[in-house]
Amino acid sequence: MLSHKRSSRSPGFFGVKNSPADLATAGENARIGLTAINVGLNCIGPVIPVTRSVGRKKALELLFYGDLITAREALSMGLINRVIPEADLNKETRIWAATLAQKSPLALQIAKKAFYAAADLDYYNAFEYMNEAFARLCSTEDANEGISAFLGKRSPVWKQK
Numbered sequence: 001m002l003s004h005k006r007s008s009r010s011p012g013f014f015g016v017k018n019s020p021a022d023l024a025t026a027g028e029n030a031r032i033g034l035t036a037i038n039v040g041l042n043c044i045g046p047v048i049p050v051t052r053s054v055g056r057k058k059a060l061e062l063l064f065y066g067d068l069i070t071a072r073e074a075l076s077m078g079l080i081n082r083v084i085p086e087a088d089l090n091k092e093t094r095i096w097a098a099t100l101a102q103k104s105p106l107a108l109q110i111a112k113k114a115f116y117a118a119a120d121l122d123y124y125n126a127f128e129y130m131n132e133a134f135a136r137l138c139s140t141e142d143a144n145e146g147i148s149a150f151l152g153k154r155s156p157v158w159k160q161k
Contacts, residue, residue: 024081034063
């Protein structure tokens with residue numbers, strides 16, 4: 001779900017071999033790209049989520065030329081979420097992950113599944129799908145616990161039910 005990329009050049013997409021994450025951070029000196037073409041291979045799998053983030057023209061440029069881009073360029077394209085100073089990368093990424101870990105795992109699971117499913121639907125069907133997903137989520141014990149915890153001004157205890 002969450003990955004981070006340091007400044008070193010490592011194989012694969014964003015340093016995570018063939019596994020683009022849902023959320024990504026990068027060190028300010030990171031250079032990333034679809035570079036396999038430079039050694040006679042091709043980043044066929046990773047280009048799928050890249051295309052959905054940046055569009056066909058930019059994805060093909062990254063795929064065909066194999067150039068490395070800066071973390072700031074990747075951020076401006078929507079390929080990563082945050083650029084963090086190298087010295088703080090591990091710490092800040094762990095803080096971000098810890099914040100995410102406080103959320104209902106069930107709500108995150110339903111949200112992630114619904115997000116990706118709706119992305120492939122037309123506009124109106126996407127809303128219908130999301131409304132159904134939201135209705136399923138509202139009927140969970142975790143949803144009731146979250147509302148109760150909010151009203152009681154306490155931290156929720158997630159049951160994943």
